[in-house]
Amino acid sequence: MWLLIIWVSVLIWAAGTFWFLFKKPSPFSASSVRPAEPLELDQKKRDKVLKQGFTKEKIPANLDAIIIGSGIGGMTAAATMAKSGKKVLVLEQHDVAGGCCHTFTEKGFEFDVGLHYFGQLHENGLLKVAMDQISEGQLEFVELPQHFDSIVIDDKGKRRDYPILSGRVEMEQNLKKLFPNDVKAVEEFFKVMKLTARKTPLMAILKIIPQWFALFLIKSGIANLISSIFRLSDFNATEMNYKLTSNKDLHLIFSYFFYGVAPKESSFMINALMLHHFKRGAYYPKGGASEIPFHVTKVIQKYGGSVLVRAPVSRILVDNKGTAYGVTVKKGEEHVEIRAPVIISNCGIFNTFQKLLPTEIQTKPEIQSRLDMMRPGKASFLLFSGFDATQEELGITATSTWLFKSNDMDGMMDDFFSMSKDEAPENVPMVLITFPSAKDSQTSQIRHPGKSCMTILTMVNYEWFEDWKDTRVRKRGDDYFSYKQRFADHIFNWACQHFPKLKDKLVYQEAATPLTNMHYLSCNRGAIYSADHNLERFYAEAMARNRCDTPVKNLYLSGQDIFSCGIAGALHGGLLCASTVLNYPVYIDLYLLKKNLKWRKAKETAKLAEKKQQ
Numbered sequence: 001m002w003l004l005i006i007w008v009s010v011l012i013w014a015a016g017t018f019w020f021l022f023k024k025p026s027p028f029s030a031s032s033v034r035p036a037e038p039l040e041l042d043q044k045k046r047d048k049v050l051k052q053g054f055t056k057e058k059i060p061a062n063l064d065a066i067i068i069g070s071g072i073g074g075m076t077a078a079a080t081m082a083k084s085g086k087k088v089l090v091l092e093q094h095d096v097a098g099g100c101c102h103t104f105t106e107k108g109f110e111f112d113v114g115l116h117y118f119g120q121l122h123e124n125g126l127l128k129v130a131m132d133q134i135s136e137g138q139l140e141f142v143e144l145p146q147h148f149d150s151i152v153i154d155d156k157g158k159r160r161d162y163p164i165l166s167g168r169v170e171m172e173q174n175l176k177k178l179f180p181n182d183v184k185a186v187e188e189f190f191k192v193m194k195l196t197a198r199k200t201p202l203m204a205i206l207k208i209i210p211q212w213f214a215l216f217l218i219k220s221g222i223a224n225l226i227s228s229i230f231r232l233s234d235f236n237a238t239e240m241n242y243k244l245t246s247n248k249d250l251h252l253i254f255s256y257f258f259y260g261v262a263p264k265e266s267s268f269m270i271n272a273l274m275l276h277h278f279k280r281g282a283y284y285p286k287g288g289a290s291e292i293p294f295h296v297t298k299v300i301q302k303y304g305g306s307v308l309v310r311a312p313v314s315r316i317l318v319d320n321k322g323t324a325y326g327v328t329v330k331k332g333e334e335h336v337e338i339r340a341p342v343i344i345s346n347c348g349i350f351n352t353f354q355k356l357l358p359t360e361i362q363t364k365p366e367i368q369s370r371l372d373m374m375r376p377g378k379a380s381f382l383l384f385s386g387f388d389a390t391q392e393e394l395g396i397t398a399t400s401t402w403l404f405k406s407n408d409m410d411g412m413m414d415d416f417f418s419m420s421k422d423e424a425p426e427n428v429p430m431v432l433i434t435f436p437s438a439k440d441s442q443t444s445q446i447r448h449p450g451k452s453c454m455t456i457l458t459m460v461n462y463e464w465f466e467d468w469k470d471t472r473v474r475k476r477g478d479d480y481f482s483y484k485q486r487f488a489d490h491i492f493n494w495a496c497q498h499f500p501k502l503k504d505k506l507v508y509q510e511a512a513t514p515l516t517n518m519h520y521l522s523c524n525r526g527a528i529y530s531a532d533h534n535l536e537r538f539y540a541e542a543m544a545r546n547r548c549d550t551p552v553k554n555l556y557l558s559g560q561d562i563f564s565c566g567i568a569g570a571l572h573g574g575l576l577c578a579s580t581v582l583n584y585p586v587y588i589d590l591y592l593l594k595k596n597l598k599w600r601k602a603k604e605t606a607k608l609a610e611k612k613q614q
């Protein structure tokens with residue numbers, strides 16, 4: 001056994017030396033970041049960047065890579081490759097770039113589609129450094145109040161309110177104060193959470209080292225000797241929660257970020273990572289979510305690439321040797337062929353393998369075994385509401401509210417998802433209520449004065465809406481409308497119990513069902529987080545097998561199906577993909593850059609202190 005460890009160490013050392021000697025020029029640099037320019041408020045100028053319609057003339061010559069889908073994952077892969085000197089083309093089926101980061105404006109209300117807030121954006125954190133690199137410093141983030149989430153358990157007449165605070169120390173302290181009888185459980189949870197967060201990079205490394213080597217490390221048991229994370233990822237959340245405490249309110253808090261999988265079937269590691277994600281604060285992009293595609297598109301263009309919308313990819317072209325060499329884009333009745341030596345798909349594993357690959361490739365056992373590792377996730381129901389009133393008049397804030405009908409997540413989810421189509425609408429057991437306009441109130445009042453908006457999110461079964469799958473958007477019929485209105489009324493009234501001033505000021509409302517997601521985001525079965533985040537997906541071996549390279553040569557996957565959903569998760573999917581395609585771990589550059597920036601900052605602070613003393 002020791003011999004093996006020595007052997008592995010030598011290998012790592014040799015790889016390190018090789019990397020040092022033959023290092024490729026870095027796509028990332030401190031000098032490419034410049035101070036953020038003022039917000040672009042002219043919608044026409046914004047549309048010129050975000051809505052460049054596809055035409056044959058706009059396809060750049062000598063492409064190095066085509067990226068299917070303009071979500072944060074695809075944009076990150078594209079920008080990283082563009083900054084490494086590659087000529088890239090991003091193709092987006094919708095009429096605006098951004099995927100889950102796009103926004104839409106209706107009657108003067110601007111709604112985010114898939115970004116409520118995200119974390120780990122503190123100065124010189126890895127994610128912040130990556131965001132700065134792909135936008136060249138143009139993205140700014142508003143830090144939400146320390147009390148960023150409220151959890152409300154609305155148990156018949158016995159309502160409990162739990163504020164969730166961010167803060168390195170405060171997050172844990174707050175929970176200890178709320179649960180004085182469970183101080184030990186909270187401490188233990190935070191200990192494991194910290195370990196999980198620190199060791200997650202090891203999980204990601206499994207995806208970029210050669211697969212045979214990753215599998216060897218896991219199967220030989222060496223991985224377990226290196227870190228306990230590879231075993232930790234096998235625990236389901238309920239099992240771990242019960243190990244810590246019998247307090248069911250606390251169980252719910254340890255797993256409150258619902259994403260369609262009951263805690264008993266989800267990975268404790270993932271649930272802990274979600275809470276950890278907000279330990280250093282919750283953030284929202286200044287100017288709204290569309291700032292992300294707006295600035296990253298400009299970076300891609302600067303390096304000779306292009307982001308084109310209304311460009312639905314209808315086929316990935318594969319030659320008779322099984323190598324991908326291009327795509328076709330549907331334009332009217334025509335299918336325009338575009339060739340490139342690298343094809344990156346950011347539209348999910350199911351869309352990619354089951355819809356875009358030629359049928360004879362889809363049925364290959366290697367493709368089937370990749371598909372068998374994943375299953376489609378749950379769909380979502382979203383309710384967008386607009387109010388003609390300020391946040392003060394409405395009594396709303398930037399804090400998001402998570403409402404639950406009881407503290408039994410496993411039970412609630414089992415019951416709800418096994419309901420019939422007719423029972424479901426009035427029995428939604430959990431919702432997330434957020435107020436985008438209040439999160440960035442400063443620029444929101446400039447952009448949309450006197451208006452406020454709210455988004456309510458919950459998870460639903462695709463099957464409840466499946467009957468209408470062949471109808472056209474906005475023409476799905478009265479029965480569809482009245483069915484979705486039942487969900488809408490129920491969750492809106494529930495929200496109004498907590499925010500009573502909303503009801504009288506409502507002037508706009510639109511509900512988005514799984515079919516809406518399929519139309520605007522091309523989500524497979526309306527699953528916003530794409531593949532299900534079930535426990536088995538996070539077993540070490542599955543992590544090693546589910547990677548960016550695919551059984552089809554020159555075809556790569558990016559985005560949320562690679563590691564996990566979330567803006568951060570999908571962005572890492574993009575970085576892992578760029579690392580695989582460039583055959584070079586861009587993480588090393590990011591890490592060195594981060595260290596360098598921290599060191600500079602420390603030096604500056606020291607200098608400043610010295611000056612003050614003089």
Ligand SMILES: Cc1cc2nc3c(=O)[nH]c(=O)nc-3n(C[C@H](O)[C@H](O)[C@H](O)COP(=O)(O)OP(=O)(O)OC[C@H]3O[C@@H](n4cnc5c(N)ncnc54)[C@H](O)[C@@H]3O)c2cc1C
Nearest residue numbers: 069071072073093099100114116117313347559560566567
């Ligand atoms: C309602 C909602 C709320 C969310 N809230 C948060 C949050 O608060 N914090 C957080 O971190 N994350 C949140 N998320 C999750 C996060 O937004 C996603 O996990 C992440 O943005 C996914 O990025 P992606 O690049 O993998 O995919 P996507 O953003 O889904 O991009 C895929 C793109 O591919 C395009 N496409 C598909 N098929 C084709 C084709 N054939 N041709 C061309 N283009 C195609 C789609 O139109 C889409 O633009 C939320 C998501 C939703 C939907």
Ligand SMILES: *[C@@H]1O[C@H](CO)[C@@H](O)[C@H](O)[C@H]1NC(C)=O
Nearest residue numbers: 235236237238239240264265
């Ligand atoms: C969760 O883990 C426990 C303990 O290993 C196990 O008994 C239970 O069946 C698991 N739950 C699921 C849904 O797999």
